[in-house]
Amino acid sequence: MNLKEVAAMALCQRCGNENSYIHLTSDSQTERLCLRCYNSLMAGEFGVEAESYPEGMTIRDGKGTAHHFEIRKRLDPLHIFMEAMEKKQGGYDFKVMGDLYTDQGELLLQLIAKAEREMAESYVEEGTFPDGQRCHSIRSGRLAGRVGWNPAGGDVPLLAIDGKSYTWDEFGKMLLHFEGFQRKLEMLDLFEEIEWNNSKQKKEQGQ
Numbered sequence: 001m002n003l004k005e006v007a008a009m010a011l012c013q014r015c016g017n018e019n020s021y022i023h024l025t026s027d028s029q030t031e032r033l034c035l036r037c038y039n040s041l042m043a044g045e046f047g048v049e050a051e052s053y054p055e056g057m058t059i060r061d062g063k064g065t066a067h068h069f070e071i072r073k074r075l076d077p078l079h080i081f082m083e084a085m086e087k088k089q090g091g092y093d094f095k096v097m098g099d100l101y102t103d104q105g106e107l108l109l110q111l112i113a114k115a116e117r118e119m120a121e122s123y124v125e126e127g128t129f130p131d132g133q134r135c136h137s138i139r140s141g142r143l144a145g146r147v148g149w150n151p152a153g154g155d156v157p158l159l160a161i162d163g164k165s166y167t168w169d170e171f172g173k174m175l176l177h178f179e180g181f182q183r184k185l186e187m188l189d190l191f192e193e194i195e196w197n198n199s200k201q202k203k204e205q206g207q
């Protein structure tokens with residue numbers, strides 16, 4: 001069996017739920033399923049049930065702004081995946097993964113803890129020029145975010161930072177303050193976690 005997640009919203013072919021997003025394909029047929037039907041199919045095959053979990057939660061970032069997340073859990077033959085996704089352009093998206101027999105309550109706590117850690121720091125400061133035009137700057141010389149799909153098309157992605165979307169042009173203007181500086185770029189998948197060497201930063205600040 002091959003699995004393919006599709007972003008398009010469509011009806012689940014088993015229960016009619018509008019929230020289907022998994023394509024299940026075998027050699028002879030393709031079936032589109034919602035998460036609940038898919039997980040119960042996996043439970044039938046592998047004997048592990050997707051235990052109940054909250055469908056949504058709200059977490060405040062380091063500035064106190066509330067972000068509402070949709071929570072998903074998905075089983076596969078070897079793993080359990082959990083995702084907290086803010087349903088808006090450029091919103092935060094966090095994922096964790098455990099083996100199929102992992103403690104599912106613990107996995108949810110890991111997801112929440114990861115979201116809290118990564119949302120503790122905000123990277124972009126919004127300001128206003130004297131003429132009223134909005135501007136953005138990088139607060140502390142470092143920045144983390146996610147490369148995102150650009151609904152306007154074209155061949156340049158959007159950048160999701162602090163749960164918001166920025167165009168490549170806006171990002172370029174933020175870098176103007178750092179002309180002559182070096183730049184470090186590292187790509188991590190969503191299951192990994194962005195970690196900073198804070199001791200190095202404190203040393204540079206003479207702390």
Ligand SMILES: [Zn+2]
Pocket residue numbers: 012013014015016017033034035036037038
């Ligand atoms: Zn269904």
